[in-house]
């Protein structure tokens with residue numbers, strides 16, 4: 522079996538989930554409210570405007586479209602300030618090693634991220650050259666849990682969905698991968714990522730052979 526791998530970015534390959542959280546929290550606080558860690562889980566994998574809508578909803582704050590654009594831009598300015606200072610040291614444990622091992626075996630690799638900042642992050646962390654295809658927030662019209670981002674990734678890799686493995690830290694992303702009929706490695710806890718095929722703390726716990734076995738097993 523020839524597998525293909527589609528990686529989420531924030532929280533899977535790089536430690537940017539914490540920057541998103543800090544920037545959204547700062548925005549909420551500036552509007553006079555706060556939100557919890559549990560609520561933050563619901564923002565993972567969700568695109569910028571949908572995230573803002575959820576946060577405003579939690580705060581019971583209403584804004585018109587023009588104001589929402591301004592707030593989203595403000596949050597992104599803070600976020601871009603943080604990620605502009607990133608380095609390869611912020612690649613999460615095991616991610617570089619897994620990308621290298623997949624690359625060495627000629628296994629195709631795509632990015633499947635909701636972020637419009639993926640280009641900057643991949644560049645800052647020296648990961649760009651690993652990707653045969655990049656599908657990010659600039660390339661899709663619908664947000665995870667819609668499967669569009671992963672379906673496009675598989676198309677670009679010329680891979681059948683049943684041979685694709687998605688790596689996700691977000692519940693919306695796991696849902697999207699399931700809807701795309703792909704195998705899912707949940708990066709995080711089972712309780713936060715229902716429906717994944719396996720769960721790992723980070724990618725250091727994953728070998729290429731294990732991924733191939735997982736797909737073979739699933740397609741039986």
Ligand code: G6P
Nearest residue numbers: 531565566567569635636637638
């Ligand atoms: C990822 C993150 C989300 C973020 C989204 C959009 O999916 O998990 O928290 O909202 O990307 O990111 P962007 O960089 O375009 O604001």
Ligand code: MG
Nearest residue numbers: 529531532690
């Ligand atoms: Mg993520």
